[in-house]
Amino acid sequence: MPSNFDYPGRYIEVEGYQLHYLDEGAGEPLLFLHGNPTWCYMYRNVIGQLCQQHRCIALDFLGFGLSEKPTHADYSLPKQVTRLALFIEQLDLRNITLCVHDIGGIVGLAWAAEHKDVVKRLVIMNTVSCVPEVLGTPRYLPPWSYLVLWPLRLPLVGEIMVQGLNLLQRVVMPLAFGNRRHFKRVVRQGYYYPYRTWSDRYAQLMTVRQIPILKSDPVYQLILETGKKLSGWQVPTQIIWGLQDPSSPAHLIRNTERILPNHKKSLLLAKAGHFLTEEQPEEIVDKIREFLNT
Template identity: 35%
Template structure:
């Protein structure tokens, strides 16, 4: 595929790859050689959010970073389900297509309930897990979050997402502890893939999923013991204003053996602390 004109090839110098799925073309990055690392993004981001880690780690590892359907450079089909479970199916299809073995799985935001389903289904093929500001449990008890999700599921919320690009214009900046890291040029790379209302279906469906997908999230959490034997690193932006800090404690209670690195960063710590995130991953893998 050709690069869109708005894509800065200095910021994002990676070769384009696509996988034909039943619902559309999934774009992904496949850089470097060695033990495979699979990076799974959330919303409203895409593989661009991992660019600093991809540049650094692809010198010694094979780094794969897909764009979910509805995000980044992937197709944005009107008739795709856009549920976390549907995205998880696509991720598994990509891993199978590339015949990846003994992977390190790196997940962030909605990439957690998307990517960790693969780990639960195929723990024998996951060598290590790296968890950044995400979850894998029902959010039903998070009253404020449920209230917001119910509002966003309604007519006004849908209008804000579909017509106002609410996720990329409003929520993304709120996810930064230091707004200076979100330059106009970087912000443009999150706005451009969501230029038209039909392009924003994926971001709105994730907002709805915070409430509707709770049975799926709960099902994942019930299986958490399957991940016990897998070495884990948790890298947490402790200044996250989108996800509560007590979620980090929940991970630590479930997996007290996990190595934990906290950074003075917001939700999008890959952006604010790009080098430190890459260094923490490399140290863990070594």
């Protein structure tokens, strides 16, 4: 277990698989959802402070983190939405403050769009989950990213790059930091810990292959429907964004603000990149606390 991750994990069975999650503190729940290629470890510095006043739950999706990693499972994002719904139902969560990042935004907001009655607030961090109108344009993803995403869809190429060479963690992650000094050795080891073998990284590959590049891609429809269902929803929303993120350009903030009009002033972290919980956790904690108290 990573030396800087001192949380007793819990497990729950969902559709016959063991899912790992953290459950710290008491009170109304904050539910944290990670992206790819991370796991609930990314929230350790945030949860460690917020759990003093709130119940903080962080799930590892199937195939990620310390959850089970079967190579025969369905890792489609719609299926992850279904598993998330079952997880929340089994824990009987209500009045949820849903905190999402990266792919966790696609999964979490798709779930929220269908379960508005149990969602009290949204905290959205560096995700492209509900802005379909810019899909397939340079405003959606920078041009260089297509040079990475296309080859990963090719048979064997994707397997070698992601499962064999650990491309997403060893190459892509460092490039997405605003300041790579925050991705120091002990932190890298923490992220690598659950993904030490070829098969451990299977879900990473299956997930990155689903990032929509074309409007014919299946996840595009999920994002499109989510955006439509969320549009105009008056749920209190706090957007927190690392501005040095090469994969989630800052203009996406305006699209999210338009879809979710009852948003507070967005917290823009000028020096943070995609993995903002590593770079500026104190600022994130302060903003979430302020948001919860308004």
